[in-house]
Amino acid sequence: MKYMERDNLMHGARAALNRDPEKRAWAEQYIKELIRPEHKELSDEEFETYWKYHKPEIMHERASEALAAFKSRKI
Numbered sequence: 001m002k003y004m005e006r007d008n009l010m011h012g013a014r015a016a017l018n019r020d021p022e023k024r025a026w027a028e029q030y031i032k033e034l035i036r037p038e039h040k041e042l043s044d045e046e047f048e049t050y051w052k053y054h055k056p057e058i059m060h061e062r063a064s065e066a067l068a069a070f071k072s073r074k075i
Contacts, residue, residue, distance in 0.1 A: 013064040027066035031058060 017024040032051055035058065039047055051058075059066075 010060070010064050013067040014060065016067055017059075017063055023067075023070055026070055027063070028055070028059065030069055031062050031066050034062075 017027050032055075036047060039050060042050060
């Protein structure tokens with residue numbers, strides 16, 4: 001995927017999440033659970049602090065992934 005297409009997809013996904021608080025909450029929890037295993041060395045409390053400070057950039061980077069997961073989830 002070209003850089004410009006990826007950038008547009010990411011911004012579109014972020015806009016969709018920002019318009020729907022329920023969808024955004026689901027996406028944040030999904031991404032948080034997805035990245036938790038990448039930080040096994042952190043205690044739960046340390047991870048919560050990490051998440052608090054890095055959530056904006058992580059959500060920015062993974063918004064399209066989360067939106068795709070939201071759309072494909074089993075209801």
